[in-house]
Amino acid sequence: MKATSTSIPDVLVIEPKVFGDARGFFFESFNQKAFDEAVGRHVDFVQDNHSRSAKGVLRGLHYQMQQAQGKLVRVVSGAVFDVAVDIRRSSPTFGRWVGVELTDANHKQLWVPAGFAHGFLVLSETADFLYKTTDYYAPMHERCIRWDDASIGIDWPDIGVAPTLSAKDAVGASLATAELYP
Template sequence: MSIKVTATALQEVKIVEPDVFGDGFGCSFEAFNARDFADRVAGGVEFVQDNHSVCAGGVLRGLHYQIQHPQGKLVRVVVGDVFDVAVDIRLSSPSFGKWVGVHLSAENYLQLWAPPGFAHGFVVLSRSAELLCKTTDYWFPELERSILWSDPGIGIDWQIDFMPILASRDETGKRLYEAECFP
């Protein structure tokens, strides 16, 4: 796997871009290679679950995390376009409460690595989108938490000019100062 790894404003969050090989008939690329991921992005990471999300345009999911069994997430889009966000929710981190965002699309092949200790969310910018997410721990619904997507204390610029479509758990997310966070 030949990848380009780009640092973000949050040291542990990375943008991963594979080499795409194409011709007039299509293209091919390695979406994931454990050895290269360990060497270039995050060593000691083991993925245990793959999630596939299908969402309509305008849907915003997040900001989600698990307070125990935290999940690192490697996210990519296979249909459509999203703005993907990671927020540092580790109280001991100098970047606590800071966020980064990146456009992920089926056309740009970019992936976002959000390690354990970060809340994650995305908004769909196209008519629909499908995302694939590799996680480092299993899903435990009873441990899942949600931070309010529009928390002014975080100040995420979602790069949208519309009111997003929200699930009830995202409408009722807690503000960061009220949320359970990591040490």
């Protein structure tokens, strides 16, 4: 496994070693020991999630104030533009974002530690998105920041259609008014 820091050092792009031939390919999608070495500490995952979305669906920017979740995310079918936003007020990268294209062809994964808001935009006709979390989903603690908050300035790819949002994502808070981490 290869781990590469992004412009926000706590967020890592994880690239598994892929073994391929005329029959197809094989790779370890997760290896606890290698992952812990990559992030520099032991990380326990407690839940795996799978979502399927159509082109133009934008999910996020989500986080939980209690039971904060670290997420290891990947795409097994299709393509997404995946984003992490640092919402830790005490961080030197507070308010900054990083985005990575995750596809079924590039096999990249993104490690989004607790303390970040997370979201993604589907670029392909459909996408199957898998992610491991470090704490359980707790809807009463979930928060959402607007995907298009100008103070964050995420440069979402232009896919030729307006994003499709859930009702809760359409009314997300601005970074200035959101409940954030210390």
